[in-house]
Amino acid sequence: xxxxxxxxxxxxxxxxxxxxxxxxxxxxxxxxxxxxxxxxxxxxxxxxxxxxxxxxxxxxxxxxxxxxxxxxxxxxxxxxxxxxxxxxxxxxxxxxxxxxxxxxxxxxxxxxxxxxxxxxxxxxxxxxxxxxxxxxxxxxxxxxxxxxxxxxxxxxxxxxxxxxxxxxxxxxxxxxxxxxxxxxxxxxxxxxxxxxxxxxxxxxxxxxxxxxxxxxxxxxxxxxxxxxxxxxxxxxxxxxxxxxxxxxxxxxxxxxxxxxxxxxxxxxxxxxxxxxxxxxxxxxxxxxxxxxxxxxxxxxxxxxxxxxxxxxxxxxxxxxxxxxxxxxxxxxxxxxxxxxxxxxxxxxxxxxxxxxxxxxxxxxxxxxxxxxxxxxxxxxxxxxxxxxxxxxxxxxxxxxxxxxxxxxxxxxxxxxxxxxxxxxxxxxxxxxxxxxxxxxxxxxxxxxxxxxxxxxxxxxxxxxxxxxxxxxxxxxxxx
Amino acid sequence: xxxxxxxxxxxxxxxxxxxxxxxxxxxxxxxxxxxxxxxxxxxxxxxxxxxxxxxxxxxxxxxxxxxxxxxxxxxxxxxxxxxxxxxxxxxxxxxxxxxxxxxxxxxxxxxxxxxxxxxxxxxxxxxxxxxxxxxxxxxxxxxxxxxxxxxxxxxxxxxxxxxxxxxxxxxxxxxxxxxxx
Numbered sequence: 219x220x221x222x223x224x225x226x227x228x229x230x231x232x233x234x235x236x237x238x239x240x241x242x243x244x245x246x247x248x249x250x251x252x253x254x255x256x257x258x259x260x261x262x263x264x265x266x267x268x269x270x271x272x273x274x275x276x277x278x279x280x281x282x283x284x285x286x287x288x289x290x291x292x293x294x295x296x297x298x299x300x301x302x303x304x305x306x307x308x309x310x311x312x313x314x315x316x317x318x319x320x321x322x323x324x325x326x327x328x329x330x331x332x333x334x335x336x337x338x339x340x341x342x343x344x345x346x347x348x349x350x351x352x353x354x355x356x357x358x359x360x361x362x363x364x365x366x367x368x369x370x371x372x373x374x375x376x377x378x379x380x381x382x383x384x385x386x387x388x389x390x391x392x393x394x395x396x397x398x399x400x401x402x403x404x405x406x407x408x409x410x411x412x413x414x415x416x417x418x419x420x421x422x423x424x425x426x427x428x429x430x431x432x433x434x435x436x437x438x439x440x441x442x443x444x445x446x447x448x449x450x451x452x453x454x455x456x457x458x459x460x461x462x463x464x465x466x467x468x469x470x471x472x473x474x475x476x477x478x479x480x481x482x483x484x485x486x487x488x489x490x491x492x493x494x495x496x497x498x499x500x501x502x503x504x505x506x507x508x509x510x511x512x513x514x515x516x517x518x519x520x521x522x523x524x525x526x527x528x529x530x531x532x533x534x535x536x537x538x539x540x541x542x543x544x545x546x547x548x549x550x551x552x553x554x555x556x557x558x559x560x561x562x563x564x565x566x567x568x569x570x571x572x573x574x575x576x577x578x579x580x581x582x583x584x585x586x587x588x589x590x591x592x593x594x595x596x597x598x599x600x601x602x603x604x605x606x607x608x609x610x611x612x613x614x615x616x617x618x619x620x621x622x623x624x625x626x627x628x629x630x631x632x633x634x635x636x637x638x639x640x641x642x643x644x645x646x647x648x649x650x651x652x653x654x655x656x657x658x659x660x661x662x663x664x665x666x667x668x669x670x671x672x673x674x675x676x677x678x679x680x681x682x683x684x685x686x687x688x689x690x691x692x693x694x695x696x697x
Numbered sequence: 698x699x700x701x702x703x704x705x706x707x708x709x710x711x712x713x714x715x716x717x718x719x720x721x722x723x724x725x726x727x728x729x730x731x732x733x734x735x736x737x738x739x740x741x742x743x744x745x746x747x748x749x750x751x752x753x754x755x756x757x758x759x760x761x762x763x764x765x766x767x768x769x770x771x772x773x774x775x776x777x778x779x780x781x782x783x784x785x786x787x788x789x790x791x792x793x794x795x796x797x798x799x800x801x802x803x804x805x806x807x808x809x810x811x812x813x814x815x816x817x818x819x820x821x822x823x824x825x826x827x828x829x830x831x832x833x834x835x836x837x838x839x840x841x842x843x844x845x846x847x848x849x850x851x852x853x854x855x856x857x858x859x860x861x862x863x864x865x866x867x868x869x870x871x872x873x874x875x876x877x878x
Contacts, residue, residue: 224856225824231805232825236717245712246705248730249737256738521803 405485406477423460431478498535511541512555522571536562570601598664598674609650617642622667629660721821724810736760762818819847
């Protein structure tokens with residue numbers, strides 16, 4: 219086989235990516251459950267097939283037996299008025315809103331489209347019409363949900379399939395499959411929709427009744443002190459649905475969508491786009507020195523930082539970078555580093571870079587996190603990693619900070635303590651339950667073990683908890 | 698070893714390898730697990746009729762590819778609740794350092810995801826599973842010529858990245874490179 223550079227790179231990429239995925243818990247168990255579900259479904263289909271054959275065999279006899287000249291074949295009343303299955307599993311509790319709420323024609327047509335779509339997927343169990351909205355001159359969009367219980371599909375989690383039909387589409391199309399627990403009590407659904415008559419990309423937003431204002435942001439900017447700030451634009455809702463053309467090249471691939479009920483924030487979420495902004499990398503010398511300080515490969519450090527520059531359109535060409543701390547993270551194969559970047563404009567912010575390696579120097583995991591601007595180098599810094607079971611919180615108190623700290627994660631489900639750790643090392647709290655909706659929260663609390671003084675309080679609210687910190691008092695802590 | 702034990706042993710032994718292949722086909726960890734699970738359910742139905750148990754893995758992979766080609770399994774970009782900072786870099790040439798190599802690999806991965814499912818499957822089988830053209834054709838149930846053309850077209854598309862980056866894709870001076878005439 220020839221070994222061109224492309225082929226070699228392709229082999230490396232495939233191997234690198236394939237080995238980067240975490241192990242599955244109990245693979246045989248989930249397969250066995252799926253097989254059991256498959257057997258049940260097939261036996262039901264078999265029974266249905268037998269019933270059909272029986273009917274076909276008996277029907278001619280019945281027709282002959284009842285043939286007395288009277289009209290027994292008069293059409294029955296249409297059964298198309300079957301009510302839409304309303305939410306009954308606590309997954310969603312949405313209804314058609316606005317002037318469509320009492321419009322039976324719109325409901326019937328929309329339901330027919332969604333049922334047609336659902337029939338293509340034998341796993342779905344009923345379908346729920348979520349919203350029908352106008353897309354201006356383009357026509358109507360409709361959004362529907364189908365729920366599949368894990369006991370029906372054999373998958374490890376209940377699923378909700380989102381169907382969307384737009385102008386010109388013959389029927390609704392399954393757009394995404396979400397975990398049902400992520401859908402519980404959701405106030406707003408937001409999806410990028412490709413195409414449309416004009417060939418643009420659209421942001422489709424469906425809001426729960428009661429959400430009267432929705433806005434979105436396509437741009438994140440950094441102020442003089444490095445504070446991220448966003449400008450929001452209002453979206454016009456028609457019957458709970460908004461369809462808005464997206465900018466051709468947003469500077470930020472993470473669109474943010476917020477929904478309000480009156481003045482109350484009811485939803486705050488992200489939509490990840492496929493396109494990315496540009497940016498400029500750190501200078502070679504700065505990058506090389508930083509990599510040397512961290513003790514990591516310059517290419518890997520560069521790739522991690524490039525994730526920031528490209529994602530947010532940052533110009534780091536004249537920025538400086540200083541290492542605050544680096545070290546190993548308990549329970550992880552790799553290392554992490556805290557880096558402070560200073561922009562030429564005077565703004566500065568901190569990054570967490572986390573590396574892990576497998577044999578041969580391949581990258582297993584790379585994470586880049588923003589840390590609040592103005593955080594002193596002696597303050598604890600925390601970040602969060604998604605794990606198979608819960609999440610892992612990592613806290614570092616730089617050597618310039620307290621000598622010994624206690625940390626705990628407080629959530630509605632209980633408190634997970636991790637105490638007695640020395641400054642300059644990372645401590646981790648594993649299996650932290652992840653809040654499932656914005657109104658839930660957890661609190662990471664870090665205190666000086668000697669004096670008991672509170673060093674850090676991090677309110678973790680979905681979906682803000684990754685890189686935005688608040689210092690608000692928390693009800694969970696009773697203060 | 699009875700039928701159930703055989704199947705159990707196969708799943709226990711090959712699950713992770715199959716998920717790795719599934720991940721390269723789907724680009725998504727959870728989808729990969731679902732894909733493998735579905736393929737194993739189908740395989741289980743035919744387990745008694747599969748005489749060459751050494752060929753089971755190829756059968757499962759073929760089933761995975763067929764399932765992945767199913768239109769309804771294609772996932773589009775959707776909402777993600779978890780606000781992870783996007784880390785896939787893009788665009789621009791930024792010098793000669795190692796970072797460029799990582800950047801290039803990320804672009805390759807992205808481009809690979811954009812290939813049609815069957816074309817991607819050919820590249821995965823050839824360059825990850827290390828199957829020959831004949832073995833790939835046998836597994837996919839197509840002609841060797843089809844494998845050659847699909848691989849060639851797939852590589853051509855990936856090669857465009859190198860052209861954009863101003864990089865050559867000439868044969869590397871490695872131990873497997875052909876000797877100069």
